Amino acid sequence: MxxxxxxxxxxxxxxxxxxxxxxxxxxxxxxxxxxxxxxxxxxxxxxxxxxxxxxxxxxxxxxxxxxxxxxxxxxxxxxxxxxxxxxxxxxxxxxxxxxxxxxxYMKPEPGEHNGVTGVPATSPSRQELADNALTAAQTNAKTAADNVAKANAAINQAQTRLNTAKSKIPGLEANVTTKQQASDKATARAHELGHFLNDMGGPGRYQALQAGYQADVAQNELNSAKKALTNGQAEIAAAQKALDDAQKALPVATSNKQNADAAVASAAEMKDAITTATAFFESVSKKFGERSARLAQELAAQARSAKIRSVPEAVALFDKYKGSAVNKLNAADKAAIANAFKSLDQAAMAKQLAAYSKLFGRFNAFADLADLSNAVYKGLTTNDWKDAFNKLESMAVSKVAGELITVAFAAAGAPLGIVGFGMVMMLSGALFANENVLSAINKSLGL
Incomplete structure (x- = not known):
């Protein structure tokens, strides 16, 4: 494979x-x-x-x-x-x-290493991907809008064609009637003079021949009039079909436009989310150093569609890699880390969660953060982290790691020190990340 x-x-x-x-x-x-x-x-x-x-x-x-x-x-x-x-x-x-x-999208930028494995970064950058996706969606939306305009124009053209074809029918029918009367009259005259055809050299023969010729002309004109009427009726049928086809195409074009507009909105939201995530990585880099930002990127990369571990497995890994820094924190430091979850600006947190959830996955309930903060405080003060992991696990709707990163990145935006930031990354990472990353967090973020 x-x-x-x-x-x-x-x-x-x-x-x-x-x-x-x-x-x-x-x-x-x-x-x-x-x-x-x-x-x-x-x-x-x-x-x-x-x-x-x-x-x-x-x-x-x-x-x-x-x-x-x-x-x-x-x-x-x-x-x-x-x-x-x-x-x-x-x-x-x-x-x-x-x-x-x-x-x-969550990968290191071009030319950068991911900070853990040393694998060179890929190109294009996540921001370029988002920009390209939005541009493509906007191009498709313009095409879809053009197709709606063309569909409406086709309806108008077909309707005009049908109206024109119908307007010609009375005249064509009247012409058939006139030509029929003329043909009947000419035919009757030819029959009336028909007995003179055998009068060789007589004056009546010429009149009989002339009457027969006029009857043929009248019949030809009648046939032409009937053909014109038949063609006119066929044009009505063709114009009606064109109108029906155009009317059927309009809902399809309209639906395509609605889908294309929705795709533009989705791409725009994704671009905003990428911008938010990029700003987050830049903020982490400024606050805690470039390697911390790389580790956050690596967690994001691993979180894509990764399934989370069981709580016992996560607790065991957390205990293995959380290091001794937690034990060295004084009561004020522990309280500060725990209260960071509670001190988040509600509006800003909601916006961050909405942005990150578009990248990584949904989250259950905003109110869960209060319970999480209590569980984290319990872990900090008693060294029993099971409640914290149970809470994190329950916050993941479909047990996908991306949903944990959604919460972790939003929480990491709080005024945490580097140890607090490391704790947030370690708590979420222990549920899905491989041990290379957990070890790197341990070594790099003060744990």
Whole structure:
């Protein structure tokens, strides 16, 4: 299910070319890099390294090998069209659904390392991805709006065509009546003089021949009039069909426009969320140093679609990596960290939660933060962290790590010292992050 590369340092997501069994043979050679559609830079994670004969765990979710020879994620068969190869270490690739990679914006910026594994960052940057997504959505929305305008124009044109065709029918019918009367009169005259046709050389023969000719002309004119009426009726039918088709196309075009407008709004919200997250990383970098920001980015990358651990597992890892700094905190420091959850500006917190939830996942209830702060205070004062982890676990709606990062990043915006910030990252990370990151938090954030 994964692919090992012999090349050196690589970065980005892309297709493997002829070495990729999903490739249709039209892409390039086996070496890859490039941009792809973005994605979380998972690094050399233990969570992705674990695999069995049928399942491989990746930062984006489990990859299951199907009996048909294809790999599946979230029940979807992965093909060359709906998936691509993504790096989980500097030499390993795994096939991942584009839909998961497309929203994996939380990765280091181009040219930067993720601060834990040393895997080079990917390009384009998350801000560029968001900008490109919004631009593409706006382009699609403009096309959809143009299509609505074209559909309305087609209705107007078809209606005008139908009205014109209908307006001609009375005249065409009147012309048929006139030509029918003329034909009947000419035919009657030809019949009246018909007996003179055998009068060779007599004066009546010429009149009979002339009457027969006039009858033929009148009949031809009648046929032409009838044909014109038939064509006019056919034009009504064609114009009506064109109008019906145009009227059917309008709701489709309108629905497409509504969807395109919604996509623009969603892309704009995502861009705002990316801007918020980027500002958060910049703030962390200024307050606690660049490596702290890298660790926050790494947690975000791992949180994409990662399932959370059980509480006992999380508690064990937390105890292993939280270090001795907590024991060295005095009562005032512990109270300050616990009260940081309570001191958050309600409006600002709601805005941050809304922004981060678009990147990482929903959260249960804003009121849960008060319970979480009490649980954190209990952990700080009694060294019993089980309640804190139970609370964090319950706050994750679908047991996906991204929902924990939503809360953790919002809480980390409070006026915490570096130890407090480290505690927030460690508490959330213990539920899903691999031990490389937990160890790095321990060493880098004063724990």
């Amino acid at each position: 994964s692919t090992e590369l012999n090349s050196g340092s690589v970065g980005g997501f892309g297709h493997m070319g002829k070495n990729d069994p999903y490739n249709d043979g039209h892409s390039g050679s086996g070496s890859s890099g490039g941009s792809g559609n973005g994605g979380g830079n998972g690094g050399n994670h233990s969570s992705s390294g674990s695999s069995s004969s049928n399942v491989e765990h990746t930062p984006w979710g489990d990859v299951i090998a199907g009996a048909d020879g294809f790999n599946y994620m979230n029940g979807i068969k992965m093909t060359g069209e709906n998936s691509q190869l993504a790096y989980v270490s500097s030499t390993r690739l795994v096939r991942v659904l584009n839909s998961l990679l497309d929203r994996s």
